[in-house]
Amino acid sequence: MSGGTALSGRVRVTGAKNSALKLMAAALLAPGRTAIDEVPDILDVAIMSEVLRRLGCDVTYERTPGSGGGGRVVVDVPEKPSTETDYDLVRRMRASISVLGPLVARCGSARVALPGGDAIGSRGLDMHISGLERLGATIVSEHGFLVATAPRLTGTSIWLDFPSVGATENLVMAAVLAEGTTVIDNAAREPEIVDLCSMLTAMGARIDGAGTSTITVEGVEGLSPVECTTVPDRIVAGTWAIGAVMTQGDVVVERAVAEHLTVALDKLTDAGATVETLPDGFRVAMQDRPRAVDVVTLPFPGFPTDLQPMAVALAAVSTGTALITENVFEGRFMFVNELVRLGADVRIDGHHAVVRGRERLSSAPVLATDIRAGAGLVLAGLVSDGVTEVQDVHHVDRGYPDFVEQLRGLGVRIERTQRPA
Ligand code: UD1
Numbered sequence: 001m002s003g004g005t006a007l008s009g010r011v012r013v014t015g016a017k018n019s020a021l022k023l024m025a026a027a028l029l030a031p032g033r034t035a036i037d038e039v040p041d042i043l044d045v046a047i048m049s050e051v052l053r054r055l056g057c058d059v060t061y062e063r064t065p066g067s068g069g070g071g072r073v074v075v076d077v078p079e080k081p082s083t084e085t086d087y088d089l090v091r092r093m094r095a096s097i098s099v100l101g102p103l104v105a106r107c108g109s110a111r112v113a114l115p116g117g118d119a120i121g122s123r124g125l126d127m128h129i130s131g132l133e134r135l136g137a138t139i140v141s142e143h144g145f146l147v148a149t150a151p152r153l154t155g156t157s158i159w160l161d162f163p164s165v166g167a168t169e170n171l172v173m174a175a176v177l178a179e180g181t182t183v184i185d186n187a188a189r190e191p192e193i194v195d196l197c198s199m200l201t202a203m204g205a206r207i208d209g210a211g212t213s214t215i216t217v218e219g220v221e222g223l224s225p226v227e228c229t230t231v232p233d234r235i236v237a238g239t240w241a242i243g244a245v246m247t248q249g250d251v252v253v254e255r256a257v258a259e260h261l262t263v264a265l266d267k268l269t270d271a272g273a274t275v276e277t278l279p280d281g282f283r284v285a286m287q288d289r290p291r292a293v294d295v296v297t298l299p300f301p302g303f304p305t306d307l308q309p310m311a312v313a314l315a316a317v318s319t320g321t322a323l324i325t326e327n328v329f330e331g332r333f334m335f336v337n338e339l340v341r342l343g344a345d346v347r348i349d350g351h352h353a354v355v356r357g358r359e360r361l362s363s364a365p366v367l368a369t370d371i372r373a374g375a376g377l378v379l380a381g382l383v384s385d386g387v388t389e390v391q392d393v394h395h396v397d398r399g400y401p402d403f404v405e406q407l408r409g410l411g412v413r414i415e416r417t418q419r420p421a
Contacts, residue, residue, distance in 0.1 A: 001407075001414035003363060003384040007249035009410045013237045013256050013281075014040050014070025015230025017399050019192040021095045022169050023199050023230060024048045027075040028055065028102040029173065030203055032225035034077065038070045039230055040401040043394070045073070047093040054089070055081045055099065068255070069401025070230075077225070081106070087113035087144060100128065100148060101170035104137050105177040109149045114141065127167035131158045135174055135182065155180030155219055163188040163213070163299045169196055175217035176205040184215045190300040191260045195231040202226045234260040235306045235372070236400060241265065241284045242310040243379050243410075245273045246317055250285040251410060258282045263303045267293045267311075271318065292320035292357055297327050309335055309376025315355035316344035317383045324353040335373030338366040342380050342388065363388040371399035378403070382412060389417075 015038030025048070027034035039045055041063055049059040058076040083103050090096040090113040103110035114125070129139050129146070135158075137150035155178050160167060168188040173196075175182035187193070189211055197210030203226050206218040237256035244251035245268050258265060258277045265275045265282070271290040276283040292315055297305040305328035315322035316339060326332050333348050340346055343362040347354045363386035368374025374396035381388030390396070393416070396403055404416050 001378070001381045001390070001412060002387050003361070003382055005382065005411050005413065006247045007240070007244050007251050007382070007410040007412070010252040010254055011240055011406050011410060012068035012254040013233050013240075014038050014068045014401060016192055016195070016233035016235070017042060017044055018165070018235070019195045020045060020073070020230045021048050022098050022192065022196050023228065024052060024073060024075060025098040025102055026173055026196060026199055026203075027077055027225065028052070028057070028081060028099060029106055029176065029200070030223040030225045031077050031079045034075045034225040035227040036073045036075070037064070037227075037229040038067065038232075039073045040233065041069050041071055042401050043398050044093050044095065047089060048096065049073070051085055051089050051096050051099060054085065055083070055103075057081065068406070083107050083109050084111040085113060089113075090115050095166070097125065097128065098166065098169055098173070100146065101132065101173035104132060104148045104150050105153055105174045108151050111145045111147050113145050127160050127162070127164050128170045131160070131167055131171040131184075132174055134158050135171070135178055153178035153219075155182040155217070157183045158185065160184065160186040162186070165190050165192065168193055168215070172197060172200065172207065172215060172217060175219060176200050176207070176223065178217070178219040180219055182217045182219070184217070185213065187213055187215045188299060189213060191231050191234060191257070199226060199228045202228060232257055232260075235304060237261060238264050238304065238307045239310055239375050239379070239400070241268060241275075241282070242307065242314050243382065244284040245271055245286045245290050246314050246379055247382050248286045248288065249410070250283070252278065252281060252283045254281040256281045262301060264307055267295060267303065271314070289359070290314060290318040292318040292322035292355070294323045296325040299328065305329055305332065306372050308332060309373045310379055312336065312339060312346065312353055312355055313344075313376045313380040315357060316346065316361060316380060317359070318357040320357055322355045322357070324355060326351045326353075335369050335376065338369070338373070338377055339380055341366055342377075342384050344380065360385055362386070365389040365391060368392045368395040371395050375400060375403075378407070
């Protein structure tokens with residue numbers, strides 16, 4: 001990709017990967033045909049489709065033209081799904097673990113392989129496990145699998161030590177079919193949790209407090225399949241917004257929800273950008289070199305950890321020095337070594353990064369280590385002199401449908417020299 005072009009034009013975001021995968025898992029809770037729209041056409045959706053197929057579901061995907069890389073998934077769930085998810089799938093996508101809650105609730109048992117190491121930290125499952133145990137499941141770890149059994153789950157009160165997104169989702173999906181009332185305290189409040197709870201409510205679940213720290217679920221006997229639409233991807237939208245500011249461009253992000261990115265958009269305003277909320281999205285424009293802004297990642301509504309690599313890339317070309325603090329995932333600064341290869345001045349101390357801005361970066365071959373780090377490196381390539389080659393770009397494909405095509409639509413000279421995995 002050649003640096004030096006200001007991003008300019010319109011781009012549409014489809015549904016959030018981090019919601020669509022959980023909505024697909026939630027389909028397991030009801031026999032019959034569930035349809036989900038605005039599902040991004042990315043590798044992780046193909047992996048989740050395979051997870052569901054091996055559980056006995058019939059899964060189809062059809063692209064929706066003009067949607068910005070989205071489509072419709074239809075999951076046809078059998079009366080009696082199988083209950084085992086193998087390591088070959090969980091290893092490729094950790095979010096496969098979100099079938100655990102629905103399977104235990106619906107089938108009374110589940111065998112889901114334990115995910116292995118992860119490029120962005122240890123990412124334990126303790127809150128998923130202890131929460132399901134409090135709901136009455138027996139969980140043992142054997143031969144690399146988590147084996148959960150529970151003839152019928154029973155409502156209870158659960159306090160999460162940290163507002164984990166995945167644990168909140170797994171526990172809500174288990175509690176909807178439990179006997180009695182479950183209260184989850186210190187629950188995650190992300191828009192993707194609200195999206196999941198809306199789908200479950202449409203299926204017949206009784207849920208109160210989604211989007212707050214206390215979620216109350218009154219168990220029901222059974223759920224019905226539905227048709228629903230995935231919430232827009234705030235991380236993809238935030239990536240475009242930061243890209244517009246870094247390149248001193250002007251971008252309209254269609255279908256983005258500004259309230260899902262309040263802190264991030266405020267930071268961009270602090271950096272000197274003009275942010276305008278539109279009826280169906282927002283516009284971000286930047287005239288000068290951005291000013292350095294400090295960023296602290298936190299669970300929603302804080303600054304999203306998934307946008308942290310983009311925040312570091314932004315600071316790398318801002319005027320002044322920024323302190324970026326990562327509070328959600330240990331090890332999420334590993335990509336910084338690659339950014340330094342592009343000439344960025346970044347010093348890491350534990351979970352802090354001190355970034356001294358430079359006028360421009362300098363192109364080099366760099367390696368994408370995960371989805372978001374890869375996107376951050378692509379943004380850095382946009383402000384590097386010369387031609388930057390981002391290798392292992394299949395990581396970026398996992399989170400950004402049609403990324404290369406969309407960048408091209410915004411004026412970037414970019415080509416893919418490696419096929420998607
Ligand atoms: C989800 C998102 C990911 C995002 C993250 C935080 C998906 C597929 N992924 O990941 O993109 O960065 O939310 O917004 O939706 N933890 C434990 N024990 C547990 C569960 C979590 O210690 O039982 C820790 C993790 O190691 C991490 C922190 O809690 O340090 C946050 O994890 P969590 O919110 O669960 O993130 P995920 O659901 O894995």
